[in-house]
Amino acid sequence: MDSQERTLLIIGSRLLAYPADNFTGELNDINACIDEDVTSSGLRNRLKTIVTTFNIFTLEDLRKLYVSTFDLRAKNGLYLTAHELGDSNKRGAALIKLQKIINQSGYERMDDDLADYIPMLFEFLAVAPESQDNERLKRRLAVAVQRIMNNLPDENPYFNFLQLLMEVVFPQPTKQEIARLEFEREEADLEELPYPIMYG
Numbered sequence: 001m002d003s004q005e006r007t008l009l010i011i012g013s014r015l016l017a018y019p020a021d022n023f024t025g026e027l028n029d030i031n032a033c034i035d036e037d038v039t040s041s042g043l044r045n046r047l048k049t050i051v052t053t054f055n056i057f058t059l060e061d062l063r064k065l066y067v068s069t070f071d072l073r074a075k076n077g078l079y080l081t082a083h084e085l086g087d088s089n090k091r092g093a094a095l096i097k098l099q100k101i102i103n104q105s106g107y108e109r110m111d112d113d114l115a116d117y118i119p120m121l122f123e124f125l126a127v128a129p130e131s132q133d134n135e136r137l138k139r140r141l142a143v144a145v146q147r148i149m150n151n152l153p154d155e156n157p158y159f160n161f162l163q164l165l166m167e168v169v170f171p172q173p174t175k176q177e178i179a180r181l182e183f184e185r186e187e188a189d190l191e192e193l194p195y196p197i198m199y200g
Contacts, residue, residue, distance in 0.1 A: 001130065001138075005169045007037040009126035011047070015054070015161055016070075016078060016119040019062045027051055046164060053157040069158055075151040080116040083144040101133045118144065142170035143177050 011030050020026070030051055038044040054062065070078050077083070081094040098115040102108070105128040113120055121141060128134050145162055152159040166172070 001125070001169075004038055004040065004043065006126040007033060008047075008165060008169050009122040012161065012165055013119040013123035013126070015051075016122070016158070019059060019066055021059070023059055023062065024055075027054060043168065050157065050160045050164065053160070065156075069152065069156060073151065076148050078118040078148075079114060080118055080121060080140060080144050082116070083147055084140065098137075101137065105129060105131070105134070139171060139173075139177065142166070143173040145170060146173050146178075 011033060014026050014030055031048065034044055034047050034051070038047060057065065070076050074082070081091045081098070085091045085094060095115050098121075102115060102124055105124070107124060107128065118141065121137065125134060125138060125141070145165060149159060149162040149166065152162070
């Protein structure tokens with residue numbers, strides 16, 4: 001992975017996090033990062049255009065957009081194993097494996113997010129050494145990012161950034177990878193229980 005790809009992943013980890021009170025400062029930092037670390041003028045200009053789109057929103061409106069984009073639609077969620085396994089009880093084991101990959105690379109999570117939180121995994125891949133596990137993680141993220149992008153309208157500002165990630169950083173998922181994702185994922189069981197459960 002080259003330095004520009006790593007820079008894009010770092011930017012992605014910031015843009016795809018919930019907009020904090022200092023989001024305007026984050027955008028300024030992102031622009032400075034683009035100026036310093038993105039050597040391709042075409043990529044730099046495209047990134048600047050995407051970041052400028054986020055400046056159009058007030059913080060309140062951007063937060064509403066963020067919640068409606070990522071939090072209210074399961075197909076757009078920002079948790080990798082949820083894309084891969086849905087509500088399966090296999091998610092617990094998958095989270096433990098992910099945490100092990102992170103720890104074996106010499107890193108520890110510093111916040112309360114689950115180990116499969118996609119913005120955190122972007123940051124991890126940006127700083128972690130190359131390895132077979134990390135390459136597999138990159139392919140897994142590619143399938144999830146493609147799935148999120150497929151469920152976003154083109155005019156959504158997050159769509160443009162995810163599209164850029166798919167073009168520059170992530171490998172195009174194969175039909176087999178997409179099919180496996182659909183096969184492995186279990187939907188939530190929303191059927192009513194056959195009898196009431198009583199406590200007490």
